[in-house]
Amino acid sequence: MQRTTRDYLRHISTAEASVTAMSFPAAAYQSGVGDAVDQTAVFHRSWQLVAHLSQLQRTGDHVVHEVAGQPVIVVNTGEGIRAFHNVCRHRAGPLAFENGHAKTLMCKYHGWNYHLNGQLKSAPEMHTTAGFDVCDHRLPEVRLDSWQGLVFIALQADVPPISELFTGIEDRIQPIELSNMTFQRRDEFIINCNWKVYVENYLEGYHLPHVHPGLNQLLDYKSYQTELSQWHSYQFSPLDQGGDFYGEGQAHYYFIYPNTMLNILPNRLQTNQVLPMKNNQTRVIFDYFYPEFDGREDFIKQDLAFSDEVQDEDIMICEAVQKGLDSGSYHQGQLCYKREQAVWHFQELVRTAYRQLLNSK
Numbered sequence: 001m002q003r004t005t006r007d008y009l010r011h012i013s014t015a016e017a018s019v020t021a022m023s024f025p026a027a028a029y030q031s032g033v034g035d036a037v038d039q040t041a042v043f044h045r046s047w048q049l050v051a052h053l054s055q056l057q058r059t060g061d062h063v064v065h066e067v068a069g070q071p072v073i074v075v076n077t078g079e080g081i082r083a084f085h086n087v088c089r090h091r092a093g094p095l096a097f098e099n100g101h102a103k104t105l106m107c108k109y110h111g112w113n114y115h116l117n118g119q120l121k122s123a124p125e126m127h128t129t130a131g132f133d134v135c136d137h138r139l140p141e142v143r144l145d146s147w148q149g150l151v152f153i154a155l156q157a158d159v160p161p162i163s164e165l166f167t168g169i170e171d172r173i174q175p176i177e178l179s180n181m182t183f184q185r186r187d188e189f190i191i192n193c194n195w196k197v198y199v200e201n202y203l204e205g206y207h208l209p210h211v212h213p214g215l216n217q218l219l220d221y222k223s224y225q226t227e228l229s230q231w232h233s234y235q236f237s238p239l240d241q242g243g244d245f246y247g248e249g250q251a252h253y254y255f256i257y258p259n260t261m262l263n264i265l266p267n268r269l270q271t272n273q274v275l276p277m278k279n280n281q282t283r284v285i286f287d288y289f290y291p292e293f294d295g296r297e298d299f300i301k302q303d304l305a306f307s308d309e310v311q312d313e314d315i316m317i318c319e320a321v322q323k324g325l326d327s328g329s330y331h332q333g334q335l336c337y338k339r340e341q342a343v344w345h346f347q348e349l350v351r352t353a354y355r356q357l358l359n360s361k
């Protein structure tokens, strides 16, 4: 390991947050050595949301995704859902550029053709190539599991069983059943901030009165609460004025370490994935899912418009915070015990991941 990486890991992971509840130092949000560390320590060693089963209903349906720089394809093989590296065994071409449906997986570069189970089926004009046998080639598989219809993959083996991530959530959200929802729409945002800035902004309602006046009217800020679990944190609030729009009940906001958010309302699921890019940009994917119900179309329209308003407000504040972190005038600050426990919890999980990487070298 390079000395700079070791220094970075020591600097961030040994900050005494558990005693003084201080935020991460500004260095944790700067582009450079921390980027590769986050990919290795966090994104390779965690469950990453890739799809919902409603997108993989028929044999041959597939979804493409990229996790920690690794292109992945998730396929309904007819004998179960499986995930493979989306990288051809010939010269590393892609089997698919986008989500779709196909009887076989044909590489987009030279047409090597794979069965849905990843085994190479045929390869054009390779029969005269000495020592070539289709039987010798198959796409490497990626670990996959699902919970309530949400499909996750893990690039490395040393991740906890997926059930541990969601302990208690199923009981909490009843009678809502996420596998009954179907995929409706995807929105993507490129944001000029480190991915941890975006995650931490999600993890506290402290900014609600100042950043989201509209949302603040809908939720009951005083009753807004946060609970911590081993691998997830939970924020919830009764819907104060939401009776005629979002329906009676609660808004459930779950953060699943390290970068998945499940925003659950009585009539919809919105998932957010927060993916780091180069130069301290972050790609945030919003997927919307709804069950069947009367008045669904009108509801979807209103839901999207309102969600866009809140997201614009969050983007503006996250980009401003990144400028503040880059300004050189800030080192770290003290977290609010009442309102920012989930930020502390996230930072503890990241610190633990950094320590593991440090100790493994």
Ligand code: FES
Residues within 6 Å of the ligand: 088, 089, 090, 091, 092, 093, 094, 107, 108, 109, 110, 111, 112
């Ligand atoms: S890279 Fe796939 S066929 Fe050549």
Ligand SMILES: [Fe+2]
Residues within 6 Å of the ligand: 201, 202, 207, 211, 212, 314
């Ligand atoms: Fe916000």
